[in-house]
Amino acid sequence: MSTQTGSVRDYFSALFDGITSTARALYITFKYVWSVKPVSIEYPEVREVLPERARMRLFNDVLNCISCTQCAMACPVDCIYIAFEKLPEGAEIKKTSNGQAIRLKLTQFTIDTALCCYCGLCTTVCPTECLTHSHDYEFSQYTIDTMKYDYLAPDVMAWRDRIVKS
Amino acid sequence: MQSRWDIGRPEKPTINSETEQLKTELLTLNMGPQHPATHGVLRIEIKTDSEIVAHAIPHVGYLHRCMEKHSENLDYRGVIPFVDRLDYLAAMSMEWTYVAAVEKMLGTEVPRRAELLRIMCAELQRIASHLVAFGTYIIDLGPQTVFLYAFDMREKILRMFEEVSGARMLYNYIWIGGVWNDWTDEQLKNVEDFCDQMEVEAKKYYELNSSNKIFINRTANVGIMSTKDCFDFGATGPVLRGSGYAWDLRKVKPYSLYEEFDFDVCVGTGEIGQVGDCYNRYIVRMNEVLESIKIIRQVLKKLEPGPIMAKVPKIIKLPKGEVYMRHECPRGELGVHLVSDGGKTPYRLKIKSPCFTHISMLPRVAPGQMIADFVATVGSTDIVLGEVDR
Numbered sequence: 234m235s236t237q238t239g240s241v242r243d244y245f246s247a248l249f250d251g252i253t254s255t256a257r258a259l260y261i262t263f264k265y266v267w268s269v270k271p272v273s274i275e276y277p278e279v280r281e282v283l284p285e286r287a288r289m290r291l292f293n294d295v296l297n298c299i300s301c302t303q304c305a306m307a308c309p310v311d312c313i314y315i316a317f318e319k320l321p322e323g324a325e326i327k328k329t330s331n332g333q334a335i336r337l338k339l340t341q342f343t344i345d346t347a348l349c350c351y352c353g354l355c356t357t358v359c360p361t362e363c364l365t366h367s368h369d370y371e372f373s374q375y376t377i378d379t380m381k382y383d384y385l386a387p388d389v390m391a392w393r394d395r396i397v398k399s
Numbered sequence: 400m401q402s403r404w405d406i407g408r409p410e411k412p413t414i415n416s417e418t419e420q421l422k423t424e425l426l427t428l429n430m431g432p433q434h435p436a437t438h439g440v441l442r443i444e445i446k447t448d449s450e451i452v453a454h455a456i457p458h459v460g461y462l463h464r465c466m467e468k469h470s471e472n473l474d475y476r477g478v479i480p481f482v483d484r485l486d487y488l489a490a491m492s493m494e495w496t497y498v499a500a501v502e503k504m505l506g507t508e509v510p511r512r513a514e515l516l517r518i519m520c521a522e523l524q525r526i527a528s529h530l531v532a533f534g535t536y537i538i539d540l541g542p543q544t545v546f547l548y549a550f551d552m553r554e555k556i557l558r559m560f561e562e563v564s565g566a567r568m569l570y571n572y573i574w575i576g577g578v579w580n581d582w583t584d585e586q587l588k589n590v591e592d593f594c595d596q597m598e599v600e601a602k603k604y605y606e607l608n609s610s611n612k613i614f615i616n617r618t619a620n621v622g623i624m625s626t627k628d629c630f631d632f633g634a635t636g637p638v639l640r641g642s643g644y645a646w647d648l649r650k651v652k653p654y655s656l657y658e659e660f661d662f663d664v665c666v667g668t669g670e671i672g673q674v675g676d677c678y679n680r681y682i683v684r685m686n687e688v689l690e691s692i693k694i695i696r697q698v699l700k701k702l703e704p705g706p707i708m709a710k711v712p713k714i715i716k717l718p719k720g721e722v723y724m725r726h727e728c729p730r731g732e733l734g735v736h737l738v739s740d741g742g743k744t745p746y747r748l749k750i751k752s753p754c755f756t757h758i759s760m761l762p763r764v765a766p767g768q769m770i771a772d773f774v775a776t777v778g779s780t781d782i783v784l785g786e787v788d789r
Contacts (some may be wrong), residue, residue: 247612247616250612251611251612251613251616253612254610254611254612254613255611255612255613257606257610258606258607258608258611261603261606261607262544262607272551283561284558284561284562284565285562286561286562286563286564286565286580287561287565287566288565288566307474307476307477308477309473309477309478309480309481350480350569351566351569352479352480352483352569352571353565353566353571354476354477354480354571357579366565
């Protein structure tokens with residue numbers, strides 16, 4: 234519907250309006266060439282500082298986990314797999330950092346990161362606050378199987394020093 | 400069929416006898432991003448007669464995720480991340496509608512501070528959503544620069560949300576009974592600064608785009624949806640308001656604390672173009688950004704320290720019954736119909752999506768348009784396919 238029937242005068246006035254209004258817009262754009270600093274970040278040399286509450290990859294500090302399975306129940310996509318067994322008779326009952334007794338032996342704690350939707354519901358129900366969202370966001374993999382992290386594996390447990398704050 | 404040469408001509412010109420025998424037929428054209436890896440997968444099958452659209456059929460369902468059925472297996476808190484993914488550009492508003500429905504059945508009294516924070520989040524989200532609508536609409540029509548200006552401002556909102564909730568787009572911030580985290584004074588100061596910046600930017604957008612003669616020629620008098628059409632199809636939000644009908648749930652049937660706030664309902668006036676065309680829908684959105692800033696400023700004045708979470712049982716069980724809750728979301732009225740049989744999970748969760756209504760209006764406005772004008776019409780309805788397909 235851009236074709237408008239009208240006189241020659243209308244045609245030229247529309248042309249004039251088009252050029253002046255575009256020039257006004259270009260004037261605003263050109264101001265950005267000198268007066269505004271670039272906002273792009275040269276990733277990966279320079280990294281953005283994430284906010285404190287940023288929800289990135291989940292990390293479970295298994296030494297503090299009491300195998301209550303509340304996180305697995307709260308998870309809307311069922312991406313947390315937990316297995317545990319009874320402690321053997323007469324075994325020493327350890328305590329978590331906030332003083333809760335660990336009465337069960339955790340045998341598996343796996344999170345399928347490919348399935349995780351980063352909603353944060355599991356971290357809020359954790360009674361010992363051992364399951365947290367870390368600030369780790371670079372963990373792309375070639376195959377989807379490798380996205381499953383067993384937090385009892387020694388190499389994954391070694392992340393603790395790097396990730397866990399305080 | 401009578402040939403057009405028969406009218407007032409004794410003889411057919413011999414030179415055109417071949418052309419007459421040529422068959423003409425409609426050309427089928429598929430429009431839209433259709434690759435499954437892209438987000439917002441929409442396919443519109445258009446039948447074109449040269450460059451004029453004869454009719455258009457939207458094919459929806461590419462992004463269907465079975466969200467309604469799936470939520471029947473989740474507890475009431477677990478549904479919130481899924482509701483986020485309906486309209487991923489306005490996740491706060493989606494969350495709030497669902498949560499309000501649950502709270503209404505549960506009979507929870509939400510603390511005042513939480514309710515005010517929700518209003519502030521929803522209005523910030525409205526600005527962010529309209530900025531995307533604005534930026535991508537212009538990119539549909541050709542110019543690329545404006546998109547960057549819009550996304551620059553949107554990024555500031557997303558950053559504020561990330562600081563308070565932890566995620567940029569899918570927040571899971573509004574919880575049953577209140578909100579997850581409280582905003583600190585510093586964060587609220589950021590919101591105030593943002594409001595000041597946004598007002599300056601809105602003037603810039605007017606100079607950049609809204610007053611541009613080429614843009615006006617592309618959008619004015621194009622894709623006219625009359626008020627009657629809107630009523631027939633059940634359109635809401637900026638589409639209905641662009642057609643000149645002042646219907647805003649925040650004003651007409653105020654929910655939450657919206658009664659206390661002073662703001663105007665933006666309506667398409669037809670100053671440029673015609674009421675109900677693409678330009679009026681666009682300008683309604685741009686004006687709503689300024690109205691949202693007005694509301695946010697009032698919220699900031701009213702905020703007082705207090706609790707942000709009501710007492711809610713650890714395992715939520717709703718009484719038997721059903722509830723229908725509707726809120727004014729950036730794209731229109733979102734309706735949540737929640738049926739409970741007294742258990743831990745919803746018996747049925749039905750979402751009434753505004754975008755689905757708007758996409759179904761396309762076959763009505765498409766016939767007779769040029770293809771380029773049809774692109775402008777699709778863009779001006781501002782549909783998010785996550786919400787259409789659910």
